[in-house]
Amino acid sequence: MTYISAQPQLTNSWDDICYPVQPVWLTDLLPDYDIVATDRQQLIVGQVKGGRNTIFGIQSADYSIIPNAVIREVVDALIPQYSLLIKYTPTGEFNINIVLPEVFMLGGEPLQRCLILTNSYNGKTPFSIQGQSLMALLDPMVALRSSMFRKLCQNGLLGWADHFDQVSSYQTWLGQWSGESAKGRSSKNRPAENRSDRPGPAIRKIHHSQLTIEVFRQHLHNLLVDHLKPELTLTTTVYSQLQQTEIPGRPNEIVRELPIPVQLAKQAYERLRTEEQLLHTGPSLWLLYNAVNYALFTSRSSLTLNDRYRLDERVFHHLATRAYA
Structure with missing residues (x-):
């Protein structure tokens, strides 16, 4: 449709x-x-x-609606200091970045930890935290991912390697991932630690349609408490590898290989050139990943926010495969 x-x-x-x-x-x-x-x-x-x-x-x-006002109540109650950046569409989709004070330096550029929440009133984009649905996160075997916010591109970064403990494990998975069809590609989660208080297998019986506001508020509170414990994950290591990997030859050749629509690829290439000028530096896989992120979340497209999330993560793994080659 x-x-x-x-x-x-x-x-x-x-x-x-x-x-x-x-x-x-x-x-x-x-x-x-x-x-x-x-x-x-x-x-x-x-x-x-x-x-x-x-x-x-x-x-x-x-069907149950999750009002944005309820999300706001939980965030305000838990986080005394944060900045907010929201991207939303007239069709009723919402990308909410809760930017936390903690700073991580990458190549002289500051990144901040952030929570990325999605919601929608049109049913096209399910509620999620860091790209994972509420029902998935309530499974004690699933760990909540971490995200970083980059001020220059004004968006949270949506590629993750958190489900791996070591770079070698991630590299092995990348080899398998790059050999699969795009349709079959998916990221696996590593088990969450110290979260035995979360519901067990019975949670599978709970569906979005049975979710009351009271139940949602309590689950969201518990999940955010888990995530507010400051820690860096393997994802930041991958960011560093991307930042250190310069793009040889013509960047437009690599851009054409990206698993995104042609028009978005063109806009990503233009953004890459803009960031090179702003930062007075040469092209790197890090700048290219951010250029794609920028194009995905600022461009007019028939893609839903959920589609844009999936493409962002796919590009992250695609570029990571090059960086660790």
């Missing part, structure tokens, strides 16, 4: 995405009609600030 083309908008205010949202039942809206499409029973309606009521999607009768 073709999806509406949208360009993410930028804000640093919760108020721009924390407007009221609620279900409106089709039976209430159309009392004189018999509705036989039982898989679609409620409209998801948001009262967008300064605009008309907006219908973001039509969902099943047991």
Whole structure:
């Protein structure tokens, strides 16, 4: 199904995405009609600030909305000091970067730890933390990934190697990953440590449709508490390897090989050249990864935010394969 083309908008205010949202039942809206499409029973309606009521999607009768205002409540209660960068689309998708004070230096450039949360009111992008769904994270065998925020490109970085403890293990996996079809590629998780208090296999019986706001609030609180313990993971080591790997020859040849749409590749190449000028440096795989990240999250595209996340991580592994070759 073709999806509406949208360009993410930028804000640093919760108020721009924390407007009221609620279900409106089709039976209430159309009392004189018999509705036989039982898989679609409620409209998801948001009262967008300064605009008309907006219908973001039509969902099943047991679909539960996660209001952005609830996410804000949990974040504010847990984190006394943070900065905020949100990218959202008019179609009801939200990319929320909670930027923490901790700083990690990479080649003279400061990066900050951050939490990346996604949500949507159109059902296209499920709620996630660091690219993993809430249901997946409630499994004690899954560890929450870590993310970094780069001020120059104004976005959190979405490639991860956290599920490996050693570079050698990651390199072995990259060899297997690069030999698989793009459709079959996926990242595995290493078991989470010291999280026995989280639900066990029974959590598989819980679905998004059965998620109440109270249950969601408690689970989100517990997961964020886990992640706020400062630690660096293997991902930062991979960042350093990318930063130290210069691009030989013509960068546009490498850009053309990237597993992203042609138009986004062109925009990534333009951004790469811009960053070279801004930083007075030559091209590296680190700058290229960030250029792709920038293109993915600033460009108009029919890709959902979830699609953009997947492409960002795929590019991360693709470039890491080159860096460790």
